[in-house]
Amino acid sequence: MNYVSEDELNRLEKEERRFYHLTSLLWKKFANDKFKxxxxxxxxxxxxxxxxxxxxxxxxxxxxxxxxxxxxxxxxxxxxxxxxxxxxxxxxxxxxxxxxxxxxxxxxxxxxxxxxxxxxxxxxxxxxxxxxxxxxxxxxxxxxxxxxxxxxxxxxxxxxxxxxxxxxxxxxxxxxxxxxxxxxxWTTSIPDLNYTEKIMFKLSECYNYISHVIQFKYLEELIQNKEDTVGLNITQEYINSATDLINKRVQLCIDYCSYLLNSLDFSENNIKENAELQEIFNGIEVIYTNLLPTEMDNQTEDYNIKLNFEEMENWYNDFFHVLDGIYHIYKHLASYKIKTNTMDR
Known part of the structure; x- marks a missing residue:
């Protein structure tokens, strides 16, 4: 059985002969000139x-x-x-x-x-x-x-x-x-971009924390079956700590979206003149749709997440869209701010 085609072998042999030929010519010149x-x-x-x-x-x-x-x-x-x-x-x-x-x-x-x-x-x-x-x-x-x-x-x-x-x-x-x-x-000269970049990092951390909680929930079940009280307490402490960090980052994102809605002019005429604003609004909608595992209570400003394990796994998949949404906002906000900053000069 041939594992390499005959044409490929011939090509390689030709290349090898050429290499040896060049080397021989170089050595011949080197030797004839007495290595000087x-x-x-x-x-x-x-x-x-x-x-x-x-x-x-x-x-x-x-x-x-x-x-x-x-x-x-x-x-x-x-x-x-x-x-x-x-x-x-x-x-x-x-x-x-x-x-x-x-x-x-x-x-x-x-x-x-x-x-x-x-x-x-x-x-x-x-x-x-x-x-x-x-x-x-x-x-x-x-x-x-x-x-x-x-x-x-x-x-x-x-x-x-x-x-x-x-x-x-x-x-x-x-x-x-x-x-x-x-x-x-650009984040140095445009504060809103600096703010948005920080929110992006916080949401990336939040995504990782959600993953950790899911993993530790599995570990918690194993520890419970083995009746390891110390291990169970340590695991539960971490889950509580991670959940608290998740809540804080979700609240930061809610505050950020509210800031955008209040600070930017989303009037119909302005959106017609600046297509980036519509894209920013679309990004906010994506975030609000996927940011929370349950419906948001519009009557309260602060929202503490209470989850069961099944919700956590589904939410982890949805939260990836939040990262897409904040990146979408970041890029279009940059385009809008850079354009308006240039026009103001």
């Missing part, structure tokens, strides 16, 4: 590497420019290296599309024509991964840095969507790194 031009050969290699770097940078800039993305590649600045800063001229709503555009640009710019090309050697020495920071309208809106592993960029991806293999887990951008890169955040 070592420095010349070394300098020639360094020169070629520098040329490759220039061509790569130019190619990458052009690839991104063709996708309406301005870029700056940070190299050896303030102890930082190989960070690609991409500026998108609008507030983007489809994050995957932007990342896919960047990924495709990297693929085209880093494409290897021959297996033993110096270009591949240069990339492997300098780009084990490509870090990307995306600016929106010139500043950071989402404080994260994405990373594409080099091997995935070189392998290529023919799918329309990014695979989880194409993109490493985003990391949070610390203020110290932002300062080193001389970048700015």
């Amino acid at each position: 031009p070592y420095q010349k050969i070394e300098n020639s290699v360094y020169k070629e590497m520098r040329n490759i770097e220039k061509r790569l940078h130019s190619s990458l800039v052009n690839e991104l420019k063709n996708r309406d993305l301005e870029t700056n590649l940070v190299k050896n600045q303030n102890g930082l290296n190989n960070i690609l800063i991409v500026d998108y001229k609008n507030i983007f709503l489809n994050e995957e599309k932007i990342l896919k555009d960047i990924f495709n640009a990297l693929q085209n710019a880093f494409k290897i024509e021959e297996q033993f090309d110096f270009k591949k050697l240069y990339l492997e020495q300098n780009y084990t991964k490509i870090n990307v920071i995306i600016l929106e309208c010139g500043k950071i809106l989402n404080s994260v840095m994405y990373s594409f592993p080099l091997y995935r960029v070189l392998e290529g991806n023919n799918n329309n969507k990014l695979s989880f293999l194409d993109l490493m887990m985003p990391v949070y951008l610390e203020d110290s790194l932002i300062k080193k890169l001389n970048l700015e955040k």
Whole structure:
């Protein structure tokens, strides 16, 4: 049984012979010149590497420019290296599309024509991964840095969507790194965005707490069956503490939505002039629909959640829509505030 096609074996053999041929030629020249031009050969290699770097940078800039993305590649600045800063001229709503555009640009710019090309050697020495920071309208809106592993960029991806293999887990951008890169955040200049970002983090925490309570409820049942009084008390204390934190974060979200409804002008005429306001209102509706496991009591300002286990599991699934809703608000609120701030100047 043949596990590799004959054509593939022939191609690999051809590449291998070519590699040995080039190596032999280099060694022959080196030996014939009595090993003297070592420095010349070394300098020639360094020169070629520098040329490759220039061509790569130019190619990458052009690839991104063709996708309406301005870029700056940070190299050896303030102890930082190989960070690609991409500026998108609008507030983007489809994050995957932007990342896919960047990924495709990297693929085209880093494409290897021959297996033993110096270009591949240069990339492997300098780009084990490509870090990307995306600016929106010139500043950071989402404080994260994405990373594409080099091997995935070189392998290529023919799918329309990014695979989880194409993109490493985003990391949070610390203020110290932002300062080193001389970048700015929209949350610094627009207080409402700073407030919204904090609510986003609080709701993400709340989502995790709900998951913890569900897990601990299962543990509580096991402990009860084994009559472990100490373990049961510790578990119950954590569940009570987590439930209290969930209540506080839910209340923060209710207060935040009320703040938006009172501070923004949702009149019919204003919505016609500013489509972002309708999207913000839609996001608030999504949150109110999924924020609570039971109907909200309109007669009270504070709402304490009392759950049974079955409600908790269903609510966990619904709460994911709350995270979508707050992110939807954040992006459209940013678009609205940036536009109105620019008009006020």
